[in-house]
Amino acid sequence: MKTKQANLLKLGLKIKLLRQALGMSQEELALEAGLDRTYVGGIERGERNVAILNLIKLAKSLNTTPSTLLENIT
Amino acid sequence: MKTKQANLLKLGLKIKLLRQALGMSQEELALEAGLDRTYVGGIERGERNVAILNLIKLAKSLNTTPSTLLENIT
Numbered sequence: 001m002k003t004k005q006a007n008l009l010k011l012g013l014k015i016k017l018l019r020q021a022l023g024m025s026q027e028e029l030a031l032e033a034g035l036d037r038t039y040v041g042g043i044e045r046g047e048r049n050v051a052i053l054n055l056i057k058l059a060k061s062l063n064t065t066p067s068t069l070l071e072n073i074t
Numbered sequence: 075m076k077t078k079q080a081n082l083l084k085l086g087l088k089i090k091l092l093r094q095a096l097g098m099s100q101e102e103l104a105l106e107a108g109l110d111r112t113y114v115g116g117i118e119r120g121e122r123n124v125a126i127l128n129l130i131k132l133a134k135s136l137n138t139t140p141s142t143l144l145e146n147i148t
Contacts, residue, residue, distance in 0.1 A: 007130060051123045056081060056147065065148055070141040073130065 009046030016044040032061040083120030090118040106135040
C-alpha cells in the first residue's frame with residue numbers, strides 16, 4: 001500500500017479510536033467540529049487529505065492536539 | 075488576529091526557522107519536497123491551509139516529523 005494512503009489510514013484510525021473512546025458518533029463529532037458528517041466518515045476511512053484548519057477543529061472536538069493526532073505519522 | 079490565521083502563521087514560522095537552520099533556501103526546500111516554490115513561500119507567510127500529505131513531504135525534507143511541525147498549534 002502506498003505510504004500516502006497508509007498515513008491517511010493511520011490518521012483516520014486514530015481519529016476514530018479517540019472518537020469512540022469519548023463515546024461520540026461520527027455525527028456528534030462532525031457537529032462539534034463544524035464539519036460535514038460524510039466528510040468525517042471519509043477522513044476515518046483514510047480517504048481525505050485533511051488540511052490543517054480542519055485537523056485543528058477535529059483535535060479540539062476530541063480534546064487533544066493536532067500534534068497528537070499526527071504522532072504516528074512519518 | 076483570528077486564531078485560524080495565527081495557527082497558520084505559527085506553522086509557517088516554524089517551517090521557515092527549520093529551513094533556515096538547515097541552510098536551505100525556499101527553492102531548495104520546494105525542490106526537495108516536490109512542491110512549488112511560491113506555494114512554500116505562501117505556507118511560510120501563513121497564507122496556506124496546508125493538507126496532511128504536503129505537511130508530511132515538508133517534514134521529511136526538514137528532517138523532522140509532521141507532529142513536531144504542529145507542536146505549538148492548538
